[in-house]
Amino acid sequence: MSLAVSEADEARAEVQAQLRYNTARGWVLCGFWLFVFVLRVLWRLPVAAEVLLGLGLWLGANCLYAALLRRCTSLPETHVLALGYLVLELILLTTCVHFLGGVEWSGALFYVLIVGDASVALPTRSTYLVATLAVLLFSGLALSEYSGLVPHRPFLLPGLTLHQNLPWVTLTVLSALGALSYLAHAGARLASAARQRKEALRIAYAQQARELELARSVQAKFLKEPPAIPGLDIAAVNLPAAEVSGDFYDFLPAGDGRHLLVVGDVAGHGISSALTMAAAMMAMELSLQSCNGNGHKPTASEVLGRLAREVDSFLTSRIGGESFITAFFALYDEQEESVVTLDLGHSHVLAYLAASGKAVPPRWVGERYLPLLASHLH
Numbered sequence: 248m249s250l251a252v253s254e255a256d257e258a259r260a261e262v263q264a265q266l267r268y269n270t271a272r273g274w275v276l277c278g279f280w281l282f283v284f285v286l287r288v289l290w291r292l293p294v295a296a297e298v299l300l301g302l303g304l305w306l307g308a309n310c311l312y313a314a315l316l317r318r319c320t321s322l323p324e325t326h327v328l329a330l331g332y333l334v335l336e337l338i339l340l341t342t343c344v345h346f347l348g349g350v351e352w353s354g355a356l357f358y359v360l361i362v363g364d365a366s367v368a369l370p371t372r373s374t375y376l377v378a379t380l381a382v383l384l385f386s387g388l389a390l391s392e393y394s395g396l397v398p399h400r401p402f403l404l405p406g407l408t409l410h411q412n413l414p415w416v417t418l419t420v421l422s423a424l425g426a427l428s429y430l431a432h433a434g435a436r437l438a439s440a441a442r443q444r445k446e447a448l449r450i451a452y453a454q455q456a457r458e459l460e461l462a463r464s465v466q467a468k469f470l471k472e473p474p475a476i477p478g479l480d481i482a483a484v485n486l487p488a489a490e491v492s493g494d495f496y497d498f499l500p501a502g503d504g505r506h507l508l509v510v511g512d513v514a515g516h517g518i519s520s521a522l523t524m525a526a527a528m529m530a531m532e533l534s535l536q537s538c539n540g541n542g543h544k545p546t547a548s549e550v551l552g553r554l555a556r557e558v559d560s561f562l563t564s565r566i567g568g569e570s571f572i573t574a575f576f577a578l579y580d581e582q583e584e585s586v587v588t589l590d591l592g593h594s595h596v597l598a599y600l601a602a603s604g605k606a607v608p609p610r611w612v613g614e615r616y617l618p619l620l621a622s623h624l625h
Contacts, residue, residue, distance in 0.1 A: 257449070258321050265329065265368060269313050276306045298346045305339045308332065329368045333377050336361050341384045348401045350389045351409045355423040358385055362427050366434025374438070378431030386420045459490035459518075466491050466521050469528055474498050476506050477581055493520030493572075497528050499535050503544050504581040507535060507554075510593065511574035520570070523562070527572055527619065530561045547578045547587035555591060559619045572619035592618035
């Protein structure tokens with residue numbers, strides 16, 4: 248698992264977000280087309296056939312946009328495609344507004360939706376471009392109907408002549424200019440802040456990913472290759488659930504032909520568990536070195552008991568905290584060909600007995616031990 252967020256990942260996330268929004272927009276267009284169809288065919292209201300044609304083209308463009316969007320592999324491609332689609336939306340919207348008499352009522356509000364969409368999906372400059380085009384199209388339509396270049400098509404409010412009233416046309420154009428400009432500016436500011444926050448998070452995740460990768464490589468160096476020990480065939484593997492974890496194993500010389508095999512697990516996972524694991528492994532190695540240097544050959548039980556107490560004492564005094572370590576020690580003696588084990592709360596350890604062909608839990612005769620670092624929790 249990696250926390251690094253690549254540009255391809257960002258592009259895929261942007262595409263998925265646009266597809267979700269595009270699906271909702273498609274259903275709205277379908278519903279509006281059916282509504283206009285019912286008005287024209289069933290109720291026989293004078294709705295221009297051009298409105299149905301415009302909505303049908305808009306719905307087709309919406310489907311084509313979704314198909315092309317799935318092919319985008321980078322953010323620039325997504326932005327260019329979104330800009331082209333929004334421009335086409337504005338043209339089709341202007342056609343529908345004209346045939347629905349929208350210059351005399353609230354037709355300009357539909358432009359607000361497209362400019363708002365642009366502020367979310369596009370960079371700041373492209374958002375201002377879409378807002379400028381929206382103002383020009385709506386204003387051009389209003390002025391064209393006022394001057395008579397384009398015939399007015401009344402629908403919802405037949406009989407009104409506001410499109411011929413210069414103060415009304417001027418107020419409508421200026422209101423649309425102000426509303427769309429403000430929406431483009433506010434939306435661009437919010438979208439820019441969101442993109443900056445997203446970029447800061449991406450950088451933070453990338454930095455964390457590099458740190459975790461470094462921690463993983465350092466932890467891998469602690470996990471040694473199995474040594475060649477006469478009489479033993481050893482294999483070991485560690486598959487952490489995350490980049491780093493508290494699972495570990497080790498092979499340490501215990502002197503006088505004896506070898507310590509360790510399997511352990513620090514509660515939790517992540518950096519803190521990996522650091523605790525490293526401290527435990529170093530404490531075990533130092534404890535064995537001091538045990539071997541006093542000229543006395545202790546018994547296997549003494550070695551394991553002393554090792555457990557010293558490591559627990561060291562970790563408790565240096566680390567403490569709420570964590571603990573379960574571990575399993577196995578001390579192998581080459582000369583005696585024997586294995587003495589110590590279980591510190593590490594369950595599910597099995598010993599295979601070749602004579603009987605059975606796998607049984609190892610037995611420990613003597614003093615019982617809690618997991619490492621567990622004594623201060625009681």
